[in-house]
Amino acid sequence: MPAPIEFYFDFSSPYGYLAATRIDALAARHGRSVNWHPILLGAVFKVTGGVPLASIPLKGTYSERDMARSARLIGVPFKLPSKFPIPTQAAARVTLWVQGADPQGAKALALALYRAYFAEDRDISDAETCADVAARCGYERARALAAVNDAGVKDRLRVEVDAAIARGVFGSPYFIVDDEPFWGADRLDQVDRWLATGGW
Amino acid sequence: MPAPIEFYFDFSSPYGYLAATRIDALAARHGRSVNWHPILLGAVFKVTGGVPLASIPLKGTYSERDMARSARLIGVPFKLPSKFPIPTQAAARVTLWVQGADPQGAKALALALYRAYFAEDRDISDAETCADVAARCGYERARALAAVNDAGVKDRLRVEVDAAIARGVFGSPYFIVDDEPFWGADRLDQVDRWLATGGW
Numbered sequence: 001m002p003a004p005i006e007f008y009f010d011f012s013s014p015y016g017y018l019a020a021t022r023i024d025a026l027a028a029r030h031g032r033s034v035n036w037h038p039i040l041l042g043a044v045f046k047v048t049g050g051v052p053l054a055s056i057p058l059k060g061t062y063s064e065r066d067m068a069r070s071a072r073l074i075g076v077p078f079k080l081p082s083k084f085p086i087p088t089q090a091a092a093r094v095t096l097w098v099q100g101a102d103p104q105g106a107k108a109l110a111l112a113l114y115r116a117y118f119a120e121d122r123d124i125s126d127a128e129t130c131a132d133v134a135a136r137c138g139y140e141r142a143r144a145l146a147a148v149n150d151a152g153v154k155d156r157l158r159v160e161v162d163a164a165i166a167r168g169v170f171g172s173p174y175f176i177v178d179d180e181p182f183w184g185a186d187r188l189d190q191v192d193r194w195l196a197t198g199g200w
Numbered sequence: 201m202p203a204p205i206e207f208y209f210d211f212s213s214p215y216g217y218l219a220a221t222r223i224d225a226l227a228a229r230h231g232r233s234v235n236w237h238p239i240l241l242g243a244v245f246k247v248t249g250g251v252p253l254a255s256i257p258l259k260g261t262y263s264e265r266d267m268a269r270s271a272r273l274i275g276v277p278f279k280l281p282s283k284f285p286i287p288t289q290a291a292a293r294v295t296l297w298v299q300g301a302d303p304q305g306a307k308a309l310a311l312a313l314y315r316a317y318f319a320e321d322r323d324i325s326d327a328e329t330c331a332d333v334a335a336r337c338g339y340e341r342a343r344a345l346a347a348v349n350d351a352g353v354k355d356r357l358r359v360e361v362d363a364a365i366a367r368g369v370f371g372s373p374y375f376i377v378d379d380e381p382f383w384g385a386d387r388l389d390q391v392d393r394w395l396a397t398g399g400w
Contacts (some may be wrong), residue, residue, distance in 0.1 A: 048257045057248045058370035062381055072400050073390065170258035181262055186386040190273065200272050 002066035004033040006163050007193070010041040011088035011124060012052075014067040014078070017114040017186040022188060023175070030195035036107055038092035039164045040157070041085075041172055042162040043127065046171050052085045070185065077119040086117075086125035088149045089157065093129045096156050097147035098139060104133075109137045122158070124136050202298040204233040205391075206363050206376040211288035211312075211324060212252075214267040214278065215385040217314040221276050222373070222388060224307065225260055230395035236299070238355070239364045241285075248370045252285045260338035270385065277319040278303035286317075286325035289349045289357065294330045296356050297347035298339060304311055309337045 005027050009016035020036075027034045045051065052061045064080055071078030081152040091113045099106035116122040116133050124130055127148040134144035147153050164174075168181060175191055180199065182191050193200075205227050206353055209216035220236075227234045245251065253263045264280055271278030293311045299306035316322040316333050324330055327348040334344035347353050364374075368381060375382040380399065382391050393400075 033271075043259075048259055049251075050259075051249075056250075058365070058368050058372075059248055059250075059383075060370060062370065062383060065381070066383070066387075067392070069400075073393070087360070159247075165258070167389065168258050168262060170256075180267070183259075183262060183266070184386070186384070187266075189389075190269070200269075 001032075002036045003178055006037060006167075007034050008037045008070065008071060008169045008174040008176075010092040011110075011113060011117065012049040013041065014080075014086070014087040014118060015018055015070070016172040017118045018067075018071060018074065018076055018186060019173035019185040020111055020114055022074070022171075023144075023191075024040075026192055027195070029192075030157075032169065032195060035098050036095075036103075037160055037164060038095045038110065038157075039086070039161050039172065040088060040092060042087065043161045043169055044165060046167055050170070054084055059073060070153055077115070079119060079121060081117055082133070083123055083125070086123065088125065090130045091117075091124045092129040092157050093148050093153045094134050094144050097144065097150070097153050098134070100156075103175050105137070105139075109134060109139070117158060125165050144197075202230075202232055203378055204235045206237060207234050208285055208369045208372060208374040209280055209312075209374075210239055210372040211222055211291040211313055211317065213241065214280075214283040214318060215270070216372040217272065217278075217318045218267075218271060218276055219373035219375075219385040220311055220314055221390060222274070223373075223391075226388060227252070227395070229392075230259050232395060235240055236295075236303075236310060237364060238288070238295045238310065238357070239361050239369065239372065240288060240292065242287065243247050243361045244365060244370055250370070254284055261330065277315070279319060279321055279322070281321050283325070284332045285321055286323065291317075291324045291332045292357050293348050293350070293353045296360065297344065297353050300333070300356075301309075303304040305337070305339075308361050309334060312337050321398070 007023050069138045080101050095106050095110050098109050112133050113124050116126045122129050131141045131145040135141035171183050179193050207223050224234050232337050291385045295306050298309050312333050313324050317324045323327050331345040335341035365399045371383050379392050
């Protein structure tokens with residue numbers, strides 16, 4: 001069995017959303033599976049000195065245009081949320097809670113959370129909203145809500161984020177394919193080619 | 201005549217180098233010409249708060265790998281220069297000096313300067329090196345050297361950089377196609393498609 005692709009993303013990352021809609025199908029074409037890792041860019045930015053895209057003069061304005069254009073190009077519904085960016089602890093924790101028992105279900109939930117935020121303008125920084133989305137995906141609402149404040153789930157997210165930083169992850173989306181790192185939804189073409197050729 | 205593509209680049213930008221090797225051929229396939237604009241990212245970063253890639257924890261290390269990998273993918277010789285990044289006033293001024301009389305010649309010179317820096321590890325922050333490259337391209341060495349300190353050429357570069365910032369340019373490479381902005385060598389596929397379709 002070839003190694004799975006490691007896929008790191010933050011729920012407030014538009015390009016993470018675009019990549020999330022594509023990475024599993026891309027990997028499957030090469031007989032690969034994908035491990036999804038929700039991370040917190042806020043924690044990463046403390047290490048890198050990064051700041052949210054939207055806050056950067058000129059680049060912020062351009063990015064809004066580029067996000068929408070890149071989404072249209074691949075036919076993914078996208079609307080810049082009225083609150084952007086947002087803290088993503090709640091969404092990440094609910095996802096990790098599901099992932100423990102049901103990794104495939106966690107991917108469907110992550111995509112539903114991304115769509116709620118980037119297509120339906122629902123504020124997924126709110127635990128109640130995350131619980132609603134989880135309920136829509138078939139999970140028990142009260143348990144999903146409790147997971148957001150569960151000490152074990154919180155710890156697991158901290159461990160995941162620390163492990164990501166230790167592997168060099170500094171942005172979203174970020175992919176590792178057989179130890180080769182790729183950053184950005186616009187590197188999916190290279191990921192595709194890397195999987196096809198084994199590298200160049 | 202359709203409008204030319206505006207192409208902004210800094211001589212210390214590896215992705216600017218990669219784009220410079222491709223943009224004219226890409227544009228020509230769509231019957232377009234390209235106006236080349238050397239700019240100074242240092243001046244841009246004063247507006248955006250940006251910092252050189254190489255200085256960013258985690259991202260800097262990744263970038264070195266990505267630059268080399270992206271260059272290999274398109275068959276362009278690349279070696280991270282021993283001094284990187286560098287101030288690029290000298291290279292930009294010599295290019296603008298040639299551009300005044302010979303826009304096509306200025307492109308050939310810009311490519312030669314880029315190759316000198318990113319393929320041959322020559323320090324093009326040095327006016328003497330820029331003059332050597334200009335001489336190799338058929339320009340009079342002494343006049344090229346004088347252009348680096350010519351008040352009129354200096355003014356022209358300042359005007360170019362201010363105009364770029366006023367148009368929203370915040371990085372390198374940056375393209376404007378019929379008022380649509382694209383940032384990054386990894387947006388050349390979108391530029392290509394935009395030119396083919398008129399947008400989406």
